[in-house]
Amino acid sequence: MTPRPARTALTKQKLFDAALRLLGERGAAEVTVxxxxxxxxxxxxxxxxxxxxxxxxxxxxxxxxxxxxAQRLRPDGDDNAVEHLxxxxxxxxxxxxxxxxxxxxxxxxxxxxxxxxLSLLRDDIVAIFKEVVQRSADAGxxxxxxxxxxxxxALFGTLLVVALDWQVFQPDRSLDQVRDSVMLxxxxxxxAA
Amino acid sequence: MTPRPARTALTKQKLFDAALRLLGERGAAEVTVxxxxxxxxxxxxxxxxxxxxxxxxxxxxxxxxxxxxAQRLRPDGDDNAVEHLxxxxxxxxxxxxxxxxxxxxxxxxxxxxxxxxLSLLRDDIVAIFKEVVQRSADAGxxxxxxxxxxxxxALFGTLLVVALDWQVFQPDRSLDQVRDSVMLxxxxxxxAA
Amino acid sequence: MTPRPARTALTKQKLFDAALRLLGERGAAEVTVxxxxxxxxxxxxxxxxxxxxxxxxxxxxxxxxxxxxAQRLRPDGDDNAVEHLxxxxxxxxxxxxxxxxxxxxxxxxxxxxxxxxLSLLRDDIVAIFKEVVQRSADAGxxxxxxxxxxxxxALFGTLLVVALDWQVFQPDRSLDQVRDSVMLxxxxxxxAA
Amino acid sequence: MTPRPARTALTKQKLFDAALRLLGERGAAEVTVxxxxxxxxxxxxxxxxxxxxxxxxxxxxxxxxxxxxAQRLRPDGDDNAVEHLxxxxxxxxxxxxxxxxxxxxxxxxxxxxxxxxLSLLRDDIVAIFKEVVQRSADAGxxxxxxxxxxxxxALFGTLLVVALDWQVFQPDRSLDQVRDSVMLxxxxxxxAA
DNA sequence: TATGAATGAGCATTCATTCAT
DNA sequence: GATGAATGAATGCTCATTCAT
Numbered sequence: 001m002t003p004r005p006a007r008t009a010l011t012k013q014k015l016f017d018a019a020l021r022l023l024g025e026r027g028a029a030e031v032t033v034x035x036x037x038x039x040x041x042x043x044x045x046x047x048x049x050x051x052x053x054x055x056x057x058x059x060x061x062x063x064x065x066x067x068x069x070a071q072r073l074r075p076d077g078d079d080n081a082v083e084h085l086x087x088x089x090x091x092x093x094x095x096x097x098x099x100x101x102x103x104x105x106x107x108x109x110x111x112x113x114x115x116x117x118l119s120l121l122r123d124d125i126v127a128i129f130k131e132v133v134q135r136s137a138d139a140g141x142x143x144x145x146x147x148x149x150x151x152x153x154a155l156f157g158t159l160l161v162v163a164l165d166w167q168v169f170q171p172d173r174s175l176d177q178v179r180d181s182v183m184l185x186x187x188x189x190x191x192a193a
Numbered sequence: 194m195t196p197r198p199a200r201t202a203l204t205k206q207k208l209f210d211a212a213l214r215l216l217g218e219r220g221a222a223e224v225t226v227x228x229x230x231x232x233x234x235x236x237x238x239x240x241x242x243x244x245x246x247x248x249x250x251x252x253x254x255x256x257x258x259x260x261x262x263a264q265r266l267r268p269d270g271d272d273n274a275v276e277h278l279x280x281x282x283x284x285x286x287x288x289x290x291x292x293x294x295x296x297x298x299x300x301x302x303x304x305x306x307x308x309x310x311l312s313l314l315r316d317d318i319v320a321i322f323k324e325v326v327q328r329s330a331d332a333g334x335x336x337x338x339x340x341x342x343x344x345x346x347a348l349f350g351t352l353l354v355v356a357l358d359w360q361v362f363q364p365d366r367s368l369d370q371v372r373d374s375v376m377l378x379x380x381x382x383x384x385a386a
Numbered sequence: 387m388t389p390r391p392a393r394t395a396l397t398k399q400k401l402f403d404a405a406l407r408l409l410g411e412r413g414a415a416e417v418t419v420x421x422x423x424x425x426x427x428x429x430x431x432x433x434x435x436x437x438x439x440x441x442x443x444x445x446x447x448x449x450x451x452x453x454x455x456a457q458r459l460r461p462d463g464d465d466n467a468v469e470h471l472x473x474x475x476x477x478x479x480x481x482x483x484x485x486x487x488x489x490x491x492x493x494x495x496x497x498x499x500x501x502x503x504l505s506l507l508r509d510d511i512v513a514i515f516k517e518v519v520q521r522s523a524d525a526g527x528x529x530x531x532x533x534x535x536x537x538x539x540a541l542f543g544t545l546l547v548v549a550l551d552w553q554v555f556q557p558d559r560s561l562d563q564v565r566d567s568v569m570l571x572x573x574x575x576x577x578a579a
Numbered sequence: 580m581t582p583r584p585a586r587t588a589l590t591k592q593k594l595f596d597a598a599l600r601l602l603g604e605r606g607a608a609e610v611t612v613x614x615x616x617x618x619x620x621x622x623x624x625x626x627x628x629x630x631x632x633x634x635x636x637x638x639x640x641x642x643x644x645x646x647x648x649a650q651r652l653r654p655d656g657d658d659n660a661v662e663h664l665x666x667x668x669x670x671x672x673x674x675x676x677x678x679x680x681x682x683x684x685x686x687x688x689x690x691x692x693x694x695x696x697l698s699l700l701r702d703d704i705v706a707i708f709k710e711v712v713q714r715s716a717d718a719g720x721x722x723x724x725x726x727x728x729x730x731x732x733a734l735f736g737t738l739l740v741v742a743l744d745w746q747v748f749q750p751d752r753s754l755d756q757v758r759d760s761v762m763l764x765x766x767x768x769x770x771a772a
Numbered sequence: 773t774a775t776g777a778a779t780g781a782g783c784a785t786t787c788a789t790t791c792a793t
Numbered sequence: 794g795a796t797g798a799a800t801g802a803a804t805g806c807t808c809a810t811t812c813a814t
Contacts, residue, residue, distance in 0.1 A: 490687065
């Protein structure tokens, strides 16, 4: 299926995996290209051959991570849409705590290297949230005056910081516990079907 | 008021001001001591004379910033306690957007240099929030099952994220608009007196 | 004419052409094999397949270029031999200005990679000049004390430098103008027949 | 006399000396900053503290070297001006063979790093030559049609290549021998007083 | 013959830190 | 108290070369 560039694709994947872990754990500036290459099991030059620069690798990584998150958010068979968003988000950040840290470190750095990329990516994610929240709004379930856009952005942001708080300060709590806590709060704003 | 070291205090203040702006905009690792010193109008050696190291300067800066925030949160005579927390927090992050960026970049960096300091500082802030939320809980205003601690941490995190979103993506909205939006959401969880 | 390896010869020629331009413009050390290959429209590996190394490519290029120059200098039936040398040299460096730059950059680099090759090549050229100058000497036309060898080397060097000066600092002058200027000087040393 | 920056001036001088020798011997691209720093007896960072970049160091070096040459060319008590130019030039390139190689390598590289600087410097030197040659022209000593500017540029170029030829291919000849050989040729164009 | 992904030694540059003044 | 020249370990990046296809 994958023609010739199978080797390249594999190399890039190895680099993504290694970079995702290291960059989240320690921040973009603290991780060296040497480390990423070593963790991926390739030579340093390979990073540059495939991505051109450290910044470009991180940029590609951010896009890749957000794609993964978007995939997990999309599905969901039937109702309980909000609960699915909450659960899927927490699950994603549990699986890739590194990525959450990377996001939160770079998302609001206005003249930052990746601000442009992250603005776009953030919009992608918030749009998915908004789709669900809007449905509740259409059903008249949102409190008077609450706008779907504002609520969606706030919900995503809250999930992000709650997930990080969980991983960093209360790693012993289970996913279910955290999701239930969050849902109790969310249900105050968006009642269940 | 400031006792003897008037000269030192001034120098430190100049360094705080310069460091706060630069570190927030570009992240701790991206800013050099040279830049901070230049922006403060002092020689590089002066940073080391006054703080000992770059890390120590940032550590002191974080403590200083959180003290400022704590001061603003504390006051407020009587009711509308929750609204005061929300308004004061948003106001603080509007006044010191760089500090919000710095916090969010470093707060969840587990093996980070300032993780220890930030854990303590976070506890200080959340404790203030919890005091207020607990009062609502005691008055039976929290939904069944919602814990004051969890709600407080989530509220602080949400405010942080919302404030940054505001400053970076919607700088045209007024403080009142943002505060009202947030309160609409919060009132779903913590109804007004 | 070119025997069997028509394909190889073509590839080598493409590489020569590309290398000549790039190496002259920017110096041997500043040009990468990638660039040469790209400019020649072949893959990088092809350079190594055909020449073995970057140094060997440059070595071959130098030999090739000096052969071309020697060919142009040789002909000329009868008199006006000196004028022919001057004219042919200037013409050659006008046609291959990059080669002149390459020569001048590497010719006097004592521990240089191509010093050996260039010494031999220089001798070839100077020998052709000497042949002509010696004829003038035999005819008693050289000033008392001037040696043919010294005068030949100086003449070649001067032509090289004058040609480069012309191309770089006075590209508007015509070949005839430059040749006439040089001949005025040369005639002071080697009078016409 | 030299106030405080005596240390800096000394450091720069040490770097100039070391760089002049190394760069001439092996060409700008072949010499590493590490080597220059080591040869100067300072740390690598010191090069960057004082010059900002390797390119800037070389640029400064070119200006410095041309100043030295200009100084040597200027003086000369009375007549024999042309002979002084020839002798002083050869002497300079004998003392700094490295510099001659550097000059010749970079002077005609049109899109080169230092082409701008070298154009200016070349003009300085040629102007000094022209002053002397013009005097001969005014005295009616130049052959009919020879222009002072052209002759000056050619003379400087010739001296440059002759000096390099001497150092590289005939290091056994004495300065006097070479100067006399050159003067024999020059006298054909510019007769003695 | 030709290709291009992968390599890794080598290099220019940065920057936190020191210390003599 | 303050300074800034000097340091050198660390880092991002380059590029000639190799080799499996």
